[in-house]
Amino acid sequence: xxxxxxxxxxxxxxxxxxxxxxxxxxxxxxxxxxxxxxxxxxxxxxxxxxxxxxxxxxxxxxxxxxxxxxxxxxxxxxxxxxxxxxxxxxxxxxxxxxxxxxxxxxxxxxxxxxxxxxxxxxxxxxxxxxxxxxxxxxxxxxxxxxxxxxxxxxxxxxxxxxxxxxxxxxxxxxxxxxxxxxxxxxxxxxxxxxxxxxxxxxxxxxxxxxxxxxxxxxxxxxxxxxxxxxxxxxxxxxxxxxxxxxxxxxxxxxxxxxxxxxxxxxxxxxxxxxxxxxxxxxxxxxxxxxxxxxxxxxxxxxxxxxxxxxxxxxxxxxxxxxxxxxxxxxxxxxxxxxxxxxxxxxxxxxxxxxxxxxxxxxxxxxxxxxxxxxxxxxxxxxxxxxxxxxxxxxxxxxxxxxxxx
Numbered sequence: 329x330x331x332x333x334x335x336x337x338x339x340x341x342x343x344x345x346x347x348x349x350x351x352x353x354x355x356x357x358x359x360x361x362x363x364x365x366x367x368x369x370x371x372x373x374x375x376x377x378x379x380x381x382x383x384x385x386x387x388x389x390x391x392x393x394x395x396x397x398x399x400x401x402x403x404x405x406x407x408x409x410x411x412x413x414x415x416x417x418x419x420x421x422x423x424x425x426x427x428x429x430x431x432x433x434x435x436x437x438x439x440x441x442x443x444x445x446x447x448x449x450x451x452x453x454x455x456x457x458x459x460x461x462x463x464x465x466x467x468x469x470x471x472x473x474x475x476x477x478x479x480x481x482x483x484x485x486x487x488x489x490x491x492x493x494x495x496x497x498x499x500x501x502x503x504x505x506x507x508x509x510x511x512x513x514x515x516x517x518x519x520x521x522x523x524x525x526x527x528x529x530x531x532x533x534x535x536x537x538x539x540x541x542x543x544x545x546x547x548x549x550x551x552x553x554x555x556x557x558x559x560x561x562x563x564x565x566x567x568x569x570x571x572x573x574x575x576x577x578x579x580x581x582x583x584x585x586x587x588x589x590x591x592x593x594x595x596x597x598x599x600x601x602x603x604x605x606x607x608x609x610x611x612x613x614x615x616x617x618x619x620x621x622x623x624x625x626x627x628x629x630x631x632x633x634x635x636x637x638x639x640x641x642x643x644x645x646x647x648x649x650x651x652x653x654x655x656x657x658x659x660x661x662x663x664x665x666x667x668x669x670x671x672x673x674x675x676x677x678x679x680x681x682x683x684x685x686x687x688x689x690x691x692x693x694x695x696x697x698x699x700x701x702x703x704x705x706x707x708x709x710x711x712x713x714x715x716x717x718x719x720x721x722x723x724x725x726x727x728x729x730x731x732x733x
Contacts, residue, residue, distance in 0.1 A: 329432070331445040335360040337429050343404050343422050344430065350398055352387070355380035363445045370454045377438065377458055384461055392434035392464035399430055399468060400475045403485030408588070410476050424469065431468035437461070480590040481565040487591055491562035493569045498578050500569065500585075509556040514549055515687035516680055516717060520671050521553050524630075527669055528557055531592050531628050532564050538668025539616055539629040547718030548673035550632040551598050558594060570596045576611045579629075583615075587624035597631040616666035631667070681705075681715040688724040696727065704732060 338348075338357050347353045359376040388394050406423045409415045415423075438460055475482065482488055490502035511521070524540055531537035542550040558568035569586075571579060579595060586593050602608060616629060676684065685705050686698065694701065708723045709715045726732040 329444060331360065331363055331441070334433075334436070334441070334444060335364045338433075341426060343406050343419065343426050344399065344402055346402055346404065347398060352380070352383045352394060353398065355383045360441075363441070374455055374458070377455065381459060381461055390462040390464055391436070392462070392466060395430065395434050396464075396466045396468055396471065399427075400471060401484065401488040407476060407479060407484045410479065423472075427469045427472055431466065434466055434468065435463045437463055481563065483565070483567070483589075483591045487567060487589070491567050492558060493567065495569065495571055495575050495578060495582065498581060500582070503570075506559070506568075507552075507555045509552050509559060511553075511556045511560050513691060514552055514556055514717070516676060516684040517549055517553070517673060520673055521557075523669065523671050524553060525557060527628070528561060528566065528594070531594075531626070532561060532566060534625065536625075537628045539666070540631070541667035541670045542630070542632045542673060543670060544634070544673030545675040545716065546634055547716035548675060549717045550673050552717075554594070554596055554598075554630050554632065558596075565591045566594065567591050568594050568596055570598065573597065573600060573608055576608045576615070579611075579615050583624055583627055586627055589626065591626065593627045595627060595629045597629065600631045600633045601635045613666060629667075676715050676717065678715070681709070681720060684717055684720045685724070688720055689727075692724050692728045694724060694727050701727075708732070 335357075338353075338360060341347060348357060355376070359373070359380050362372050362376045384391060384394060404423075406415060406419050409419065438455070438458065442455070486500070486502050490504070490506075492503040492506035493500045494503060495501070511525075514521070524542065527537050527540055542553065544550060555568070558566060569582065571582075576597070582595070597612075600612075682702055685701065688694075689696070689698075689701060696704075705720065705723050708726075709719050712719045712722070723732060
């Protein structure tokens with residue numbers, strides 16, 4: 329393949345147009361542009377080669393493995409249409425052609441590129457001091473077909489690289505360093521978590537899944553349970569989107585964007601509660617049930633709260649001057665009723681607290697007689713305001729750090 333053809337095929341990418349925004353691919357395109365322009369001297373080409381290799385070597389020395397990974401993770405119109413079960417013939421033809429070109433590009437070396445430019449004896453000798461990137465051979469069409477068949481688990485675009493997201497200005501933003509909490513690190517409350525896990529498995533299987541309210545005392549592991557479940561089932565196609573209370577009005581737009589995605593999503597609202605006349609109250613009611621739009625089958629809302637009915641209530645609310653007092657109270661309690669599954673996390677009794685302590689001590693390698701550990705932990709819990717898994721973890725971490733002896 330001549331240099332002009334390499335350059336034209338790169339500029340002419342349609343299905344994989346987004347690859348041109350990749351910083352490494354963009355440097356390669358700049359290199360072929362400079363070579364095609366026939367810049368006088370070796371300086372411009374040498375500079376372009378060095379910039380490309382510097383960008384590539386930030387990730388790997390193997391150009392083939394880098395490009396193939398970028399191709400497999402790219403969000404394209406083909407993968408979006410394939411996820412919905414249809415792919416237009418024209419797109420299939422374009423996809424096949426571009427995959428064949430990109431497979432050849434994975435094996436392109438610097439010497440081959442210089443030879444394609446007709447400068448094998450000139451520039452090749454002058455640029456011999458530059459490092460040579462590695463290449464690898466891969467059956468890219470077969471790998472891409474396999475990836476498309478697994479798109480419901482591995483996703484595409486940013487969903488292939490990340491599994492936890494936040495919302496900023498109505499757009500999803502990946503969390504690069506999510507909480508690594510695992511279910512195996514959460515002793516106690518297994519029965520409570522099992523209900524949430526079963527609901528999550530139903531969501532992943534495409535079966536009817538409930539919106540979930542995790543309600544209970546502070547520090548009992550409600551939020552940790554949701555994060556651990558998201559980490560545990562990420563390989564199965566589960567993604568977590570954290571939504572703050574003041575962003576609830578953005579959820580309908582998010583649902584519309586995610587409804588066609590083959591992955592499954594948990595919209596996570598942490599520490600949810602409302603005051604009287606809170607506009608977000610009506611917004612969430614409509615999201616859970618009550619709007620004219622149907623709920624997407626690949627999305628469920630998981631919320632945690634310290635309030636059973638999510639509303640801050642006062643005695644005035646119960647003895648006020650409302651003529652239809654019962655109706656008002658019913659409306660206030662109706663939001664929590666729209667969560668199909670409510671799981672209660674109560675403050676642990678002494679036996680459960682001791683079980684949690686023993687397991688955490690084992691996980692952290694705490695070498696202290698158990699009776700001494702329990703006495704110190706009880707004293708620590710009293711000072712911390714009562715027993716809870718959070719207090720137990722704080723105590724064990726202080727023991728590990730040498731603060732508690």
